[in-house]
Amino acid sequence: MYKITSADIQQHGLKATPQRLLMLKHIKKNKHISIEKLFKAVSAEFPSISLATVYKNIDALLSTGLIREVSIVGGKHVFEVAKGNHIHFVCTNCGNIVDILQPEKLVSDKVMKRLPGKAEAIELNIYGICDSCRHAD
Numbered sequence: 001m002y003k004i005t006s007a008d009i010q011q012h013g014l015k016a017t018p019q020r021l022l023m024l025k026h027i028k029k030n031k032h033i034s035i036e037k038l039f040k041a042v043s044a045e046f047p048s049i050s051l052a053t054v055y056k057n058i059d060a061l062l063s064t065g066l067i068r069e070v071s072i073v074g075g076k077h078v079f080e081v082a083k084g085n086h087i088h089f090v091c092t093n094c095g096n097i098v099d100i101l102q103p104e105k106l107v108s109d110k111v112m113k114r115l116p117g118k119a120e121a122i123e124l125n126i127y128g129i130c131d132s133c134r135h136a137d
């Protein structure tokens with residue numbers, strides 16, 4: 001995966017502050033991270049940062065399209081570095097979220113043909129119990 005640099009942030013008209021770079025680093029490292037966990041991770045390296053600042057910077061980063069928000073039914077919203085269109089498998093036991101790439105290949109032609117327009121993105125979460133949870137008992 002590519003490395004996020006100051007230039008990526010500046011390209012979107014935002015200042016590449018240490019807080020923003022640190023937030024991006026942790027979002028990338030954790031793949032999918034809630035705001036609370038992100039705040040904890042960033043605070044560990046940047047103790048003076050406030051939760052309000054993290055929220056403000058999340059909004060700024062969302063507006064650049066560098067990151068995106070994923071809604072989880074019955075769970076917290078998580079943030080991820082934007083990459084190609086993909087869907088998610090969410091384990092309802094441990095909360096692990098796994099990316100499933102190329103969803104357009106998974107959605108059947110029957111569904112695609114019934115759309116009242118042309119598909120541009122597929123947002124889908126599949127909920128279940130992951131293999132490591134299933135084999136834990």
Ligand SMILES: [Zn+2]
Pocket residue numbers: 091092093094095096129130131132133
């Ligand atoms: Zn699990």
Ligand SMILES: [Zn+2]
Pocket residue numbers: 032080086087088098099
């Ligand atoms: Zn994802």
